[in-house]
Amino acid sequence: MRNAIAIAEAGREGEVRFFGEIDATPANMRRFIDRFAAKYDRLHFCYEAGPTGYGLYRLVRSLGHNCTVVAPSLIPRKPGDRVKTNRRDAVALARLLRAGELTAVWVPDEGHEAMRDLVRARAAAVETLRIHRQQVSAFMLKHGRIYPRKKGWTMRYLCWLQEQQFDHPAHQIALQEMVEAVRIAKERVERLEHVIEEFVPAWSLVAVVRALQALRGVDLIVAVTFATEIGDVSRFENPRQLMGYLGLVPGERSTGETVKRGGITKAGNSRVRSMLVESAWTYRHPPRIGRVKLYRLEKTSPSVREIAWKAQVRLTGRYRKLAARGKRTTVICTAIARELAGFMWAVAREAQIA
Structure with missing residues (x-):
């Protein structure tokens, strides 16, 4: 992975230029920051929030410089601009940062980020459970098997699923595999909920x-x-x-x-x-x-x-x-x-x- 870097000089008429791309390793970024810190009195960095997380933000802050993590959905864009490249994005971010037109996102500390990742893992598990249940329901509907009661996914409903018989053994195996996937997904959700309950008492919030x-x-x-x-x-x-x-x-x-x-x-x-x-x-x-x-x-x-x-x-x-x-x-x-x-x-x- 590489970072595209652009520099905007101070002042309204200051030069805005593209510096280049460098490997996004902590050592390379540290060398780049130290190099420009020796050249300029004050530095202010920014980058778009994304899958890379807040490691770069914490690195820049640890070196004593300002850093802003930008909300991508709130970056001003021209309606007619249909070309998007790393070079153009970097130059645009540098210019908008100097103009004060960027909206920063709130950056959590490492403990808070860990709890958020845990909660989001639970949300992903819930979505997986929903998809697996939907697959079972669609399978039963396709074969005309309608559950006689209103509330589904109870123990009674699971027993009803196990009682279903199909003429072809492949259908029986397919149903059993889907029911097993539901069971595994449900256990994962419950396991994550127990872990969340365990970590909350030691959390700052x-x-x-x-x-x-x-x-x-x-x-x-x-x-x-x-x-x-x-x-x-x-x-x-x-x-x-x-x-x-x-x-x-x-x-x-x-x-x-x-x-x-x-x-x-x-x-x-x-x-x-x-x-x-x-x-x-x-x-x-x-x-x-x-x-x-x-x-x-x-x-x-x-x-x-x-x-x-x-x-x-x-x-x-x-x-x-x-x-x-x-x-x-x-x-x-x-x-x-x-x-x-x-x-x-x-x-x-x-x-x-x-």
Whole structure:
């Protein structure tokens, strides 16, 4: 792997030139940085966020220089520019960094990044489990085998699968292999969830995770996912900024006195957004505190409990009002998820202050 490097001299009229490509090893990057540090008084580096992670960011920072990891989706681009090469991208980044037109992403520390990788591994395992289950369902539907009950993937459903008989032995083997794949995927999900539960108490954001679980519809996985993906909520000055970051605010195309708003922007962290929409379904029930939730509330501060109850009363009432107006359930849950994000922001801020 190689890094394409461009340099923008200071000042509006400073030269912007392409330096070249070098091997992206720590030793080579360190030599390159030391070489230019001896030539210039101050250096500021930037690169696009991507699969290479934050190793280069930490290397540059350890050498005492500024570094910005740039959000690729927010890089300004000309509509007519259809040519994309490493050289052109490097020169464009250098010019935009000097102009202050780049948007930085939040960079987690190594411990936080490790927890995020673990949570994302669990999310990937859940997706694999869903695909394997879908394959079994499609196989049974193709052969006209309809499960007589409503709820699937229970122990009764698995027993029903084992009772199915096919004329050709190849069909029997195919079904058994797919069922076995479901079992292995499910065990992987459960194993990762146990590991997450094991590592949370030693994590720096354990107080935030526990506080978030005071909210209805927010269990350990939702709380850990929110904490790992969002990180320090204090970087959002108000809840609306967090809602916009998650892509839960409506898009708008307005001009003059004409105001047109559409669906949500979906511009942001899709992992947290989808989980919040799933959690919003729980607010279709009247406000109440169950036995499990009561046990979790006892571990939180009075201020967090007050926010959690206020959220439950507010969001359940809003769900009823939107349903009475004839809104679709998907639209209702999206609106509830947007407000739930605001309450999660308030709870996380309160937990960090405490």
